[in-house]
Amino acid sequence: MGRRAAGDSGPERQTGTLGKAVEVLEIIASAEGPMRFTDILARSDQPRGTLHRQLTNLAAEGLVTADRGHSYSLGLRLLKFASRAWADNAFRAVAEPYLRRLHEATGETVHLAVLAGDEMIYLDKVESRKAVRMHSQIGNTAPLHCTGVGKAALSTLEPDELALVVGRLSYERFTENTLPGPGPLLDELARVRAEGVAYDREEHGPGIRCVAAPIPSSGRSRAAGLSVTGPIFRAGEERMQLWAGLVRDVAAEVTEELRARLGPRA
Amino acid sequence: MGRRAAGDSGPERQTGTLGKAVEVLEIIASAEGPMRFTDILARSDQPRGTLHRQLTNLAAEGLVTADRGHSYSLGLRLLKFASRAWADNAFRAVAEPYLRRLHEATGETVHLAVLAGDEMIYLDKVESRKAVRMHSQIGNTAPLHCTGVGKAALSTLEPDELALVVGRLSYERFTENTLPGPGPLLDELARVRAEGVAYDREEHGPGIRCVAAPIPSSGRSRAAGLSVTGPIFRAGEERMQLWAGLVRDVAAEVTEELRARLGPRA
DNA sequence: AGCGACAGTTCCACTATCCGGAATTGACTT
DNA sequence: AAGTCAATTCCGGATAGTGGAACTGTCGCT
Numbered sequence: 001m002g003r004r005a006a007g008d009s010g011p012e013r014q015t016g017t018l019g020k021a022v023e024v025l026e027i028i029a030s031a032e033g034p035m036r037f038t039d040i041l042a043r044s045d046q047p048r049g050t051l052h053r054q055l056t057n058l059a060a061e062g063l064v065t066a067d068r069g070h071s072y073s074l075g076l077r078l079l080k081f082a083s084r085a086w087a088d089n090a091f092r093a094v095a096e097p098y099l100r101r102l103h104e105a106t107g108e109t110v111h112l113a114v115l116a117g118d119e120m121i122y123l124d125k126v127e128s129r130k131a132v133r134m135h136s137q138i139g140n141t142a143p144l145h146c147t148g149v150g151k152a153a154l155s156t157l158e159p160d161e162l163a164l165v166v167g168r169l170s171y172e173r174f175t176e177n178t179l180p181g182p183g184p185l186l187d188e189l190a191r192v193r194a195e196g197v198a199y200d201r202e203e204h205g206p207g208i209r210c211v212a213a214p215i216p217s218s219g220r221s222r223a224a225g226l227s228v229t230g231p232i233f234r235a236g237e238e239r240m241q242l243w244a245g246l247v248r249d250v251a252a253e254v255t256e257e258l259r260a261r262l263g264p265r266a
Numbered sequence: 267m268g269r270r271a272a273g274d275s276g277p278e279r280q281t282g283t284l285g286k287a288v289e290v291l292e293i294i295a296s297a298e299g300p301m302r303f304t305d306i307l308a309r310s311d312q313p314r315g316t317l318h319r320q321l322t323n324l325a326a327e328g329l330v331t332a333d334r335g336h337s338y339s340l341g342l343r344l345l346k347f348a349s350r351a352w353a354d355n356a357f358r359a360v361a362e363p364y365l366r367r368l369h370e371a372t373g374e375t376v377h378l379a380v381l382a383g384d385e386m387i388y389l390d391k392v393e394s395r396k397a398v399r400m401h402s403q404i405g406n407t408a409p410l411h412c413t414g415v416g417k418a419a420l421s422t423l424e425p426d427e428l429a430l431v432v433g434r435l436s437y438e439r440f441t442e443n444t445l446p447g448p449g450p451l452l453d454e455l456a457r458v459r460a461e462g463v464a465y466d467r468e469e470h471g472p473g474i475r476c477v478a479a480p481i482p483s484s485g486r487s488r489a490a491g492l493s494v495t496g497p498i499f500r501a502g503e504e505r506m507q508l509w510a511g512l513v514r515d516v517a518a519e520v521t522e523e524l525r526a527r528l529g530p531r532a
Numbered sequence: 533a534g535c536g537a538c539a540g541t542t543c544c545a546c547t548a549t550c551c552g553g554a555a556t557t558g559a560c561t562t
Numbered sequence: 563a564a565g566t567c568a569a570t571t572c573c574g575g576a577t578a579g580t581g582g583a584a585c586t587g588t589c590g591c592t
Contacts, residue, residue, distance in 0.1 A: 083405025
């Protein structure tokens with residue numbers, strides 16, 4: 001049985017068969033393209049036979065496709081599920097008009113992302129340039145420690161939960177400005193809490209800046225973040241301050257409407 | 267042993283635990299909004315206790331969210347998976363520039379959809395009006411018997427597989443023009459095979475017409491369809507003929523490039 | 533209020549189902 | 563042709579899921 005070793009630092013403990021299956025999906029999702037059986041095997045802790053059967057089952061359900069010739073990728077059935085998940089998501093629906101307004105006010109790309117597990121998932125986006133391909137971000141995930149939305153969402157967590165999450169992160173460094181560990185992150189979060197805004201000054205990618213404001217979890221919805229992102233040449237300090245005010249106000253409005261619509265009895 | 271005989275490619279008998287879990291997801295996806303426990307129970311053939319545990323597990327994995335207060339909807343983690351599935355999909359990537367060209371040639375909305383199970387899943391879309399909200403279709407599913415892409419894809423199947431699929435469909439009637447059953451559908455498919463194009467003249471929704479061409483399954487990719495859709499006032503008969511030629515040619519090009527790039531050794 | 537009906541949750545013995553080591557087949561290389 | 567490595571199949575054994583029934587909580591009704 002000994003499933004949980006001492007320093008078991010995964011987001012969740014594997015819950016039975018389903019957990020294993022999802023773990024396999026996660027492994028396949030983590031690679032760029034298709035993966036061969038052995039590649040998956042290497043990243044998984046399942047024995048050969050077991051993994052093989054799991055893949056077969058997943059393929060039978062359409063959750064992965066076995067590009068004939070032993071190479072696996074995620075299945076299209078996931079698209080169907082996700083499209084419903086997105087369309088039915090009440091949080092997103094409530095926030096949508098506000099995103100649009102924020103985009104009109106700033107002219108820049110606006111993102112909405114929610115905290116899920118130990119990362120942010122982008123839920124919606126209004127793009128700066130016309131329709132570059134909106135898919136580009138929706139459903140993508142981003143780290144917590146180096147994005148505006150990530151820090152914004154973290155800033156709303158209860159201290160004990162925050163401690164747990166912060167302890168689990170990997171603190172991958174993307175640029176020179178990326179916060180290198182728990183200490184700096186906690187300091188930064190204190191500042192975010194004080195100001196009500198989180199900045200990302202080239203912490204995730206070079207040349208990109210971003211201002212984000214928190215939307216706390218409210219009964220039915222999870223902690224989230226709302227952000228304005230721009231290239232550094234359009235995101236000077238005075239412009240950042242301007243955006244900060246706008247983002248903070250809009251996030252507050254969204255929070256308010258959420259409370260009214262989704263969780264009157266929080 | 268409910269294992270089906272050869273050529274089993276549809277809603278199959280539930281294969282073990284995973285199958286049950288996916289079935290639950292499907293049930294939740296089939297509803298408009300969140301579902302209460304009992305609603306799901308009613309549509310499922312699982313006993314109370316079992317279903318409850320399944321939902322709990324799914325929720326623990328982030329595949330469903332339990333909007334506190336006993337109402338379940340699909341979880342955001344699905345978004346992450348789907349976004350990877352979409353981005354990594356080689357078929358879609360190959361077809362994309364062609365869709366764009368077709369859109370420019372016609373000025374109308376262009377769709378790419380693949381056959382999955384007993385329905386079509388929309389894989390990509392280039393919209394007529396600017397950025398209406400591209401999410402609108404990707405991942406959506408549509409019936410086979412009343413859509414251009416559906417009939418186009420069906421027209422490429424082998425006779426025996428076709429017979430199975432056609433036998434399983436439900437033939438829901440959406441308009442007066444919706445083909446009412448297997449017989450008319452098979453007749454229509456013969457015509458599609460002969461002409462290389464499938465028409466949808468208000469079979470799925472009133473006021474909407476569409477011309478689609480088949481992209482046969484080729485080694486690594488599934489049968490698919492490519493279509494141009496327009497409102498009836500812009501889709502007169504002579505225009506439909508024009509589109510037909512364009513769509514047929516572009517679909518042929520895509521098919522060709524797929525063969526070259528994905529499955530030289532089909 | 534109190535009662536009744538229904539929704540959601542918990543429990544636990546049973547056994548179907550999944551597990552996983554080892555042997556087999558297949559593909560590709562030298 | 564032989565050797566290596568990857569993918570697949572097999573099967574006894576134990577885990578993990580099953581599902582009937584009992585429990586709790588919530589709401590609507592008189």
